[in-house]
Amino acid sequence: MQPAKIAPRDRLIVALDLPSVASAEAMIDRLGDSVTFYKIGYQLGYAGGLALAKQLAGSGKKVFLDLKLHDIGNTVARGVESVAALGATFLTVHAYPQTMKAAVEARTGSGLKILAVTVLTSYDDSDLHAAGYRLNVSDLVEARARQAQALGVDGLVSSPEEAAALRKIVGDRMNLVTPGIRPAGSATGDQKRIMTPARAIAAGADYLVVGRPVMEAADPKAAAEAIHAEIAQALA
């Protein structure tokens, strides 16, 4: 069962993977009411995007700050406190126990929710082995999900390929946020664990993170609306 409280149109999170605040503002204008939830990550965040995040949150949009924090606990905690003051809804950290514990403690009392990134969607088993891990992707995703749940983390980032298994582990208590979304016919790029929007929702994803299929579309608003239509059909 999907948590009923998420408005269908909030399930699409559009990644503003753009080089400047000016280009992001132009994209936000073009997308208009078709997007309620934006993600700001490395590219825009390091180019003035944190101030834009605060402004967007103040204007009524939801903001996912994808900063993928990972450091000693004290540094993570102080970083989370600063991010909480920006008014964002979600913040990513890597799914390491010290990092997750520090982030959860530091966000307590704020409106910020912590998402733990399990295994990046550009990784497959051989990439994990090359990085020194002995577990395969699905086992590591599940092990990290159990640790995140035990530490009180608010949500998980994984591929939609793992969503059904994760839903069985965490029930409705954690948000499942899935990048690696590719509408039929769109270029895969560097993603390795992908699904269409409809299949991701059917697998149990709460939120779909979509970057290039919207950012690089000839008509980004039409691309976003097509994803909304797939989501609505999958939820019906």
Ligand SMILES: O=C(O)c1cc(=O)[nH]c(=O)n1[C@@H]1O[C@H](COP(=O)(O)O)[C@@H](O)[C@H]1O
């Ligand atoms: O944390 C993320 O958002 C994230 C985690 C992950 O495992 N894979 C992943 O692609 N992402 C982000 O999701 C977005 C996907 O973008 P596209 O591949 O262009 O749709 C990018 O901004 C990535 O940084």
